Amino acid sequence: MLECRNCGAGAPVDEHFCPQCSRILALGRHGDCFTFLGLPRKLLIDPQDLERRFRELSRKFHPDYFYNATSAERLASLERSSYLNDAYRALKNPVSRIEHLLAIEGLPSARSEEGTTKVPPSLLEEVFALNEELDEIRELREASEDSDRLLVRLANARKPIDAKRDEHERQLQELSARWDRLLAVSGVEGEPATAAEKRATLDALRERLLERNYINNLLATIEREVSGLQAHASRRGATVSPNS
Amino acid sequence: MSKVVGIDLGTTNSLVAYADNGRPVVVRDDSGDALVPSVVSLGEEGTIYVGREAQRRLLTAPSRSVYSVKRFMGRGIEDVEHEAALLPFRVAGDPGGVVRIGIADREFTPPEISAFILRELKYRAEEHFRERGDFDFEVDRAVVTVPAYFNDAQRTATRDAGRLAGLEVLRIINEPTAASLAYGLDKRNRGTIAVYDLGGGTFDISILKVEDGVFQVLSTNGDTHLGGDDIDRLLVEQVLAEIAGPKEQDAATVEAIRRAVIQAKWDLSDIDETEIRIAPSPAARAGFRRPITRVEFEDVIRLLVERTLEPCRQALADAGLQRSDIDEVVLVGGSTRIPLVRRVVEELFGRKPHSELNPDEVVALGAAVQADILVSGRREMLLLDVTPLSLGIETMGGVVSKIILRNSTIPASGREMFTTGVDNQTGVDIHVLQGERELAADCRSLAHLHLGGIPPMPAGLPRIEVRFQIDANGILSVAARELRTGIEQTIEVKPSYGLTDAEVEQMLIESFEHAEADVEARLLIDARNEAESVMHATERVLRRPDFAALAAEQLEAGERERIDAALAELKAVIAGSDRVVIQEKTHALNHATQHLAEVTINRTVREALAGRNVKDV
Numbered sequence: 001m002l003e004c005r006n007c008g009a010g011a012p013v014d015e016h017f018c019p020q021c022s023r024i025l026a027l028g029r030h031g032d033c034f035t036f037l038g039l040p041r042k043l044l045i046d047p048q049d050l051e052r053r054f055r056e057l058s059r060k061f062h063p064d065y066f067y068n069a070t071s072a073e074r075l076a077s078l079e080r081s082s083y084l085n086d087a088y089r090a091l092k093n094p095v096s097r098i099e100h101l102l103a104i105e106g107l108p109s110a111r112s113e114e115g116t117t118k119v120p121p122s123l124l125e126e127v128f129a130l131n132e133e134l135d136e137i138r139e140l141r142e143a144s145e146d147s148d149r150l151l152v153r154l155a156n157a158r159k160p161i162d163a164k165r166d167e168h169e170r171q172l173q174e175l176s177a178r179w180d181r182l183l184a185v186s187g188v189e190g191e192p193a194t195a196a197e198k199r200a201t202l203d204a205l206r207e208r209l210l211e212r213n214y215i216n217n218l219l220a221t222i223e224r225e226v227s228g229l230q231a232h233a234s235r236r237g238a239t240v241s242p243n244s
Numbered sequence: 245m246s247k248v249v250g251i252d253l254g255t256t257n258s259l260v261a262y263a264d265n266g267r268p269v270v271v272r273d274d275s276g277d278a279l280v281p282s283v284v285s286l287g288e289e290g291t292i293y294v295g296r297e298a299q300r301r302l303l304t305a306p307s308r309s310v311y312s313v314k315r316f317m318g319r320g321i322e323d324v325e326h327e328a329a330l331l332p333f334r335v336a337g338d339p340g341g342v343v344r345i346g347i348a349d350r351e352f353t354p355p356e357i358s359a360f361i362l363r364e365l366k367y368r369a370e371e372h373f374r375e376r377g378d379f380d381f382e383v384d385r386a387v388v389t390v391p392a393y394f395n396d397a398q399r400t401a402t403r404d405a406g407r408l409a410g411l412e413v414l415r416i417i418n419e420p421t422a423a424s425l426a427y428g429l430d431k432r433n434r435g436t437i438a439v440y441d442l443g444g445g446t447f448d449i450s451i452l453k454v455e456d457g458v459f460q461v462l463s464t465n466g467d468t469h470l471g472g473d474d475i476d477r478l479l480v481e482q483v484l485a486e487i488a489g490p491k492e493q494d495a496a497t498v499e500a501i502r503r504a505v506i507q508a509k510w511d512l513s514d515i516d517e518t519e520i521r522i523a524p525s526p527a528a529r530a531g532f533r534r535p536i537t538r539v540e541f542e543d544v545i546r547l548l549v550e551r552t553l554e555p556c557r558q559a560l561a562d563a564g565l566q567r568s569d570i571d572e573v574v575l576v577g578g579s580t581r582i583p584l585v586r587r588v589v590e591e592l593f594g595r596k597p598h599s600e601l602n603p604d605e606v607v608a609l610g611a612a613v614q615a616d617i618l619v620s621g622r623r624e625m626l627l628l629d630v631t632p633l634s635l636g637i638e639t640m641g642g643v644v645s646k647i648i649l650r651n652s653t654i655p656a657s658g659r660e661m662f663t664t665g666v667d668n669q670t671g672v673d674i675h676v677l678q679g680e681r682e683l684a685a686d687c688r689s690l691a692h693l694h695l696g697g698i699p700p701m702p703a704g705l706p707r708i709e710v711r712f713q714i715d716a717n718g719i720l721s722v723a724a725r726e727l728r729t730g731i732e733q734t735i736e737v738k739p740s741y742g743l744t745d746a747e748v749e750q751m752l753i754e755s756f757e758h759a760e761a762d763v764e765a766r767l768l769i770d771a772r773n774e775a776e777s778v779m780h781a782t783e784r785v786l787r788r789p790d791f792a793a794l795a796a797e798q799l800e801a802g803e804r805e806r807i808d809a810a811l812a813e814l815k816a817v818i819a820g821s822d823r824v825v826i827q828e829k830t831h832a833l834n835h836a837t838q839h840l841a842e843v844t845i846n847r848t849v850r851e852a853l854a855g856r857n858v859k860d861v
Contacts, residue, residue: 055458059626063655063716067414067618078655078715085653 002028005072016060016080024061026072027079032104033087041101042183043176045091054088095212098172098205101179105202120211126160130218133157134225147229154229158222165215168208175205246382248414248619249369250422250611252389253358253402255314255445255471256578258282260365260386261608263616268426268609271365271372278605280368282444284360285309286347289768289821294364303503306332306495308347312473313361315445316343316354317405318397320741330477332495342741353743355405356751362388362409385412387615389607391446392418393466393632395678396690396720397741403719404748414618416717419443420450421629422610423576424459426601428625435571436462438559440589440597441607442552443577445471449556451563451570460628463562463651465555472509472579475545479505482544483520487532504532512538513581542584549588556592562651573597578604628653631714638675638684647712650680654714662708662724668700672708676720689740695724696734708733768823775818775830782811782837785844798843803836810836 002011002025009020014035018025034041037053059065061084066077090100103109119127134157137150179201182194249262249271257279261270270278285298286308293301302309310333316324321337328335334346344351366383373381388411390402399416406413420439427437434455441448448466452459483501504522511518517537524531560567575597579585589597601609617625630651636644637660647658662672672695679687698706707727714720724733738744743751785791786807795804814829 051455055456055460058458058628059623062626062628064415064614064617064626065621065623068621078713079657081716082655082657082713085656089652 002026006070016057024066024069024073024076024080026076027083033090033100034104036083036087037091039091040183041104042180043094043097043101044180045097047092050088050091054084057084094172094176095209098176098209102202102206102209107202107206120207120214123164123211123214126164127214127218130157130161130222134221137225141229150229151226154222154226158219161215161218161222165212165219168212168215172205172208172212175201175208179205246380246384247369247373247378248385248387248615249365249383250387250389250608250613250615251362251365252419252422252605252608252611253314253361253405254282254607255312255443255473256282257444257604258361258365259605259608260369261605261612262369263612263620266616266620266622268612268616270605270608271369273368278608280361280364281311282314282361283309283311284313284357286350292360294360302332302499303496306499307334309333310345310347310352310357312445313345313354313357315469315473316345317358318395318399318401318741319343319354327477330480330498332499340740342743353751355401355408355743355748358402358405359408362386362405362411366409366411384410385414385615385619387415387417387611387618388413389419389422389611390416391441391443391466391468392420392448392450392461392464392629393446393468394418394718395468395633395688396635396718397688397739398468399717399719400739400742403717404743407748408751413717415614416719417611417614417627418448418450418461418464418629418718419607420448420464420574420576421452421459421461421627422608422614423574423601423606424450424452424454425610425613425625425627426606427574427598428454428457428459436565436569437572437574438556438570438593439574439576440552440556440580441466441576442579442585443471444579445469445473447471447552447555449552449559451559451565457625458628459625460653461630461651462565463559464630464632465559465562466632467551467555470548470551471577474548475509475579475582476502476506478544478548479509479520479541483522483532483534486534501532508536509541509582512536512541513583538583545582545584549582549585552585553588553592567593570595575599576603576606629716629718630654631656631718633678633688634680635690635712635714635720636677636679636687638677642684643682644677644679644684644687648714652714654718655716656714658712660710660712662695662706662710663704664698664701664706665703667703669703669706670698670700671696672698674710676712676722690720691740691742692738693722694736694738696736697731698726698733699729699731701728764823768821768826771823771826771830772818775814775826775833778830778833778837779811779814779818782807782833782840785837785840788844790847794843794847798847799840803839807833807836807840 002013002015004011004018004020004023005026006023007018007021009018011018011025013028015025017023037050037057039045058081061077061080063074063077063081066074069077091097099109133153137153140150179198182198182201185194247262249260250268251260252258259270259278259280261268272278280295281299283295283298283302285293285301285305287293298309302311316335320340321335321343322339324335324343335343336346337344342353344353345357369383370381373383386406388402388406390399402416403413420441423441424437424439437452437454439450439452446466446468447470448464450464451462453462480498480501483505500522504520508518508520517535520532520534520536522532570593573589573593573595575586575589580599580603586597613625614627616622631648631654632650634646634650635648635658636646639645647660648656662674664672674693674695675684676690676693677684677687678690681687695708695710698708708724709727710722710724712720712722722735722737724735725731726733788794810829810833814833817825817829820826
């Protein structure tokens with residue numbers, strides 16, 4: 001419960017304005033971006049609906065409209081606007097939306113450092129192949145091998161990683177849809193069965209996110225190699241041209 | 245009810261506007277001019293001149309005059325040293341501290357100089373409301389605009405300037421966003437807008453989405469040191485290189501050259517060829533004339549103009565948009581009158597930019613709209629702006645940990661946990677930075693915070709939550725709490741390039757003292773002018789060819805002697821600094837000459853009538 005600082009009435013924690021005196025309520029400890037925006041904890045959301053909710057609540061909370069209000073209301077407006085902006089940002093992006101869901105469902109963060117340094121088992125094969133190829137390309141570059149040919153090899157090395165990433169996007173999409181289905185039935189059908197299934201879905205989502213972070217790091221490594229080679233090539237081009 | 249205005253505090257020009265029944269109107273002087281040159285000059289007798297008069301004094305008293313002070317707002321001496329060489333005024337300050345501007349024996353911080361400009365605008369608006377017949381014409385609150393890419397220190401400096409000028413700054417809004425608000429008024433359109441704002445000293449690009457009256461900024465980027473001033477400097481350097489003579493040019497010559505190249509720059513927006521013309525002066529005896537074509541001009545400034553492209557591309561990328569997603573491009577700022585700038589913008593976005601509204605006035609109009617929204621409670625429109633730079637804190641090894649990312653919608657907040665490193669440690673120091681780079685050394689230092697009053701505990705046990713809040717002005721505030729005990733921590737903020745509250749208070753007190761001195765100086769000048777005009781009028785009568793005849797016919801005995809005596813007494817005091825004595829002696833002379841004035845006028849009228857009679861007959 002929240003207590004209205006104006007009239008002292010009690011208000012449910014998800015209310016923005018006091019049901020009694022309709023003044024803006026001070027922001028309590030609020031950790032759920034979905035309910036703040038009046039949404040169920042679904043992962044596949046309509047971006048236009050989200051945006052409309054954001055605009056509507058902005059019009060209700062924004063400090064511009066509390067210029068003449070009491071200092072307590074001005075503070076409440078500032079805090080609610082800030083929270084709204086953060087919540088909108090968190091839900092707008094599909095990946096940060098999943099991360100937020102995992103957090104409020106009590107799972108450890110998928111962003112933690114260990115997740116990115118340990119090779120996920122499902123990626124072992126790809127990572128091994130890529131590292132070998134990268135080592136070889138670096139050696140050849142030291143030996144002044146033609147940059148264009150190395151760039152082609154890098155592009156080829158990237159392909160399986162890209163494919164993995166696409167597959168992951170698909171899986172995230174599927175798991176999200178499954179979560180939403182479970183959420184819809186959990187109220188109607190037998191709790192225990194869906195609770196276990198929900199947990200399994202969340203764990204799978206978390207796994208995919210960890211792998212996704214790892215894949216993104218691999219892609220970033222390839223990008224660095226590419227730009228290194230390109231810079232190398234253009235430097236060589238620059239030193240050659242005055243003589244020609 | 246006292247009045248609220250919108251102010252565009254520009255690098256080159258400033259102006260003030262207000263909303264009349266929701267419609268924004270710019271305040272103009274009697275000649276229809278809305279622009280107040282952002283120039284401040286300190287007179288020998290202590291008077292502060294602002295605007296056109298100060299601009300004139302740039303030629304006659306360059307070392308006592310300051311322009312483009314906006315470039316120094318919230319900056320340190322190490323930021324501006326490279327450009328100080330060509331400026332007529334002294335730029336000083338301790339490394340790592342606020343810039344100080346020296347005029348004669350006085351020193352000013354940039355907010356104080358800006359406050360003089362704001363005071364002039366406040367005065368102009370009050371005069372306007374008074375002449376309109378408003379009972380309460382006092383202007384005590386304002387929305388002031390800043391470049392979107394201004395950092396926290398620059399915004400805070402602007403707010404301090406408002407305070408020093410006796411204005412409550414209701415809101416600081418970004419110039420490109422303000423411009424979009426002014427445009428949105430006419431069109432009520434929806435869609436995605438790019439606002440390209442190239443002013444006298446700064447460049448901004450903002451991408452906005454407009455829907456249901458909500459103006460939501462998606463991304464912003466820019467350069468707070470890129471504008472018309474830089475174009476002028478390139479041309480001045482070119483002319484200096486061509487002029488034969490001593491390499492060290494005096495301030496007056498540089499100022500004369502600056503004027504000439506600015507005129508040529510303006511010309512070349514309309515015609516293909518002109519001349520940089522510098523009149524002969526004691527400093528530059530021969531004068532200088534040099535033809536310049538638009539093509540030549542464009543070659544000189546091309547690289548500079550192209551520096552605006554990368555921020556535009558970055559803003560598009562940050563908004564997650566392609567250039568084809570942009571529905572409208574709006575031009576703001578005087579430098580967008582340059583044809584090359586228009587071409588470059590058109591090429592980049594692939595569409596013809598809008599410039600229906602005067603690019604010099606559109607920002608002030610938008611500020612007036614925002615001021616109206618704040619005080620009237622009108623809800624048709626809402627601005628949702630972003631913070632242009634990421635906010636972070638320095639961590640181990642000088643690396644920056646980001647807490648609020650750039651282009652986050654404001655107000656925005658972030659939290660960070662801290663603990664202690666040794667047993668019973670009661671304080672923690674935090675270095676707050678702004679910028680996109682990884683290392684603290686490459687980011688902008690905002691402030692050093694000292695958290696105090698941590699309850700004594702073993703090392704690592706306290707859990708101190710620090711909350712960073714960026715308000716709707718884009719200005720940061722910080723609060724901290726130890727979570728185990730719930731004790732609020734005290735925070736001392738030492739701004740890196742700003743004034744402390746105590747310093748602003750002190751300046752406010754000094755400015756009141758000086759304000760009295762300034763008013764006194766102005767009154768003294770007025771008294772002298774009045775005395776001089778009475779003296780001249782009297783002497784003119786005494787020199788009349790027919791004065792002897794007139795005196796013989798009409799003056800009483802001793803009258804001439806009384807007049808001569810009063811005249812001599814006034815002459816003796818007029819150069820002095822006692823205003824009251826000057827006024828007394830002026831009054832005495834007026835009194836002594838009253839009868840003379842009457843008879844002179846009668847005689848003149850009689851003669852005029854007589855003459856006409858003769859002709860008429």
